[in-house]
Amino acid sequence: MAKIKIVKAAGAISLATTFSRILGYIKDMILAKYFGATGISDVFFVAFRIPNLLRELFAEGSMSSAVVPVLKESQVKQGQEETKKIVKSLFTFIIFVVGIVTILGIIFSPLIVKLIAPGFMENPEKFDLTVLLTRLMFPFLLFISLAALTMGTLNSNNVFFIPALAPCFLNIAIIVLVIGFSSFFFNPIVSVAVGVTLGGLIQWLVQTPQFYKSGFNFGFTTFHPALKKIILLVIPTILAMTVNQINIFVSTIIASFLPEGSVTYLYYSMRLIQLPIGIFGVAVGMAVLPTLSQHVAEGNKNQLAKDFSFSLKFLFFLTIPSTIGLIMLKEPIVNTLFQRGAFDITATFNTSQALLFYSIGILGTVGSRTITATFYSLQDTKTPVICATAGILTNIAFSVLLMHTMQHNGLALAYSLAATVQFSMLSIFIKNRINEISFTVIIPSFIKSTIAALISVGIAKLICQIDSSLWLHSEKMLLKFIWLGTSIFIAILFYFIICYLLKHEELSYILKRMWRKI
Numbered sequence: 001m002a003k004i005k006i007v008k009a010a011g012a013i014s015l016a017t018t019f020s021r022i023l024g025y026i027k028d029m030i031l032a033k034y035f036g037a038t039g040i041s042d043v044f045f046v047a048f049r050i051p052n053l054l055r056e057l058f059a060e061g062s063m064s065s066a067v068v069p070v071l072k073e074s075q076v077k078q079g080q081e082e083t084k085k086i087v088k089s090l091f092t093f094i095i096f097v098v099g100i101v102t103i104l105g106i107i108f109s110p111l112i113v114k115l116i117a118p119g120f121m122e123n124p125e126k127f128d129l130t131v132l133l134t135r136l137m138f139p140f141l142l143f144i145s146l147a148a149l150t151m152g153t154l155n156s157n158n159v160f161f162i163p164a165l166a167p168c169f170l171n172i173a174i175i176v177l178v179i180g181f182s183s184f185f186f187n188p189i190v191s192v193a194v195g196v197t198l199g200g201l202i203q204w205l206v207q208t209p210q211f212y213k214s215g216f217n218f219g220f221t222t223f224h225p226a227l228k229k230i231i232l233l234v235i236p237t238i239l240a241m242t243v244n245q246i247n248i249f250v251s252t253i254i255a256s257f258l259p260e261g262s263v264t265y266l267y268y269s270m271r272l273i274q275l276p277i278g279i280f281g282v283a284v285g286m287a288v289l290p291t292l293s294q295h296v297a298e299g300n301k302n303q304l305a306k307d308f309s310f311s312l313k314f315l316f317f318l319t320i321p322s323t324i325g326l327i328m329l330k331e332p333i334v335n336t337l338f339q340r341g342a343f344d345i346t347a348t349f350n351t352s353q354a355l356l357f358y359s360i361g362i363l364g365t366v367g368s369r370t371i372t373a374t375f376y377s378l379q380d381t382k383t384p385v386i387c388a389t390a391g392i393l394t395n396i397a398f399s400v401l402l403m404h405t406m407q408h409n410g411l412a413l414a415y416s417l418a419a420t421v422q423f424s425m426l427s428i429f430i431k432n433r434i435n436e437i438s439f440t441v442i443i444p445s446f447i448k449s450t451i452a453a454l455i456s457v458g459i460a461k462l463i464c465q466i467d468s469s470l471w472l473h474s475e476k477m478l479l480k481f482i483w484l485g486t487s488i489f490i491a492i493l494f495y496f497i498i499c500y501l502l503k504h505e506e507l508s509y510i511l512k513r514m515w516r517k518i
Helices: 002-035 039-058 060-077 080-107 109-116 118-122 124-137 139-156 161-165 168-184 190-205 208-213 225-255 262-298 301-328 330-338 345-359 362-377 383-406 408-433 440-472 477-501 505-517
Strands: none
Touching: 002 039, 002 161, 002 168, 002 262, 002 330, 039 109, 039 124, 039 190, 039 262, 060 080, 060 139, 060 225, 060 262, 060 362, 080 109, 080 139, 080 225, 109 118, 109 124, 118 124, 124 190, 139 161, 139 190, 139 208, 168 190, 225 262, 225 383, 225 408, 262 301, 262 330, 262 345, 262 362, 262 408, 301 330, 301 345, 301 362, 301 440, 301 477, 301 505, 330 345, 330 440, 330 477, 345 408, 362 383, 362 408, 383 408, 440 477, 440 505, 477 505
């Protein structure tokens, strides 16, 4: 029954996340067309790092990880009415604490930009514009924190689709503002910042109908004892998220000293690896957290170990073909999605090379999310901090070592090496914590997925190379989408066929569930 829950939840989250990613790539294509890989685009991507960091620290990452286990425990042991009181107490806390952080962020934006992009201080106009965009986007933090509270509450009640769909509206807001209103601003890039803040507000509001339908409501109340427990869980989680984000910030700081466009190359390549990370890694991590938290609340470690192993196998079954696909089809993908307008062939080449090195770390990144979710279900938020710290030290060391010889590609490779180190350490620690967990049961599934992916993506690459000159130019966009889309569809088809012939356990489970439904 638990497997069904995980697969259903992961499916709902993946579907909603796919919509969001598609809109995200449409947004990125529009940004690439309007702003290219220039100093102006570098300004926005640096400014957005700041509210995006705080979103990870105070909102979607830390809050969901701490809220879901506590709410699930409250539902199992104390009932729904007490859970509602906890949610109200959290709402009160967010309004006051995150509201103050938002105001302070607006006031001290110049200092923050100096810290995050010191290379911009050499150009006062570029620095001032970055500060303005940062101030415009800081309210996004408050809205996204409220959205995260709503999402965590709904997830704890096994409602996944609407919360996962909500980020779509952030992309929609940016697209509408850029296309429809960019000409109204003194600098068109300001429209993107306004779209970010407006999108954060909408992302919260679209979840509220389902929130009220589930029996919850917003309101101010006194301090609830469970809030202390959540805060104690959040603090180490924030530290872990801080360390993870430092990986990205190290790249941003170093890239600000590299040739112009380096920040943008890293941004677009990072956006591409976020597709499998978001659709599969985040989905499985979010889907498995309520189930594992329930096992912990019930004291059932054997079932927790079984569902953990299944989740990791299921995750790699989905992610391995995506990883190999991004590596082998990097040039056609980047060309088709971004090469138009100010984004030229040079930007395509540099972005695709960064994509190659970022992709090496995808499996480590998604695997870390599932193992971290398992620690959170145990209400252990300290161990992930230790592993994340090792990751950041690895990232800093290799970034400094590789930046001169490989430039922005060295920063992407350093990030991937850090993700691999973090995943390896998490695996060792979770095995020591739960003896029932066995990683050897994952190996056969991993090998079968890898073989099937190499063959199927290899076929897609051969199809793309039939007319290799197509991927050297900026025109014929519709033909490229059809050609690349057909190649990927054929690769997916062959992947499932080969997995079926290899008697892949996860595919067999999915097919059996589908057959029972029919």
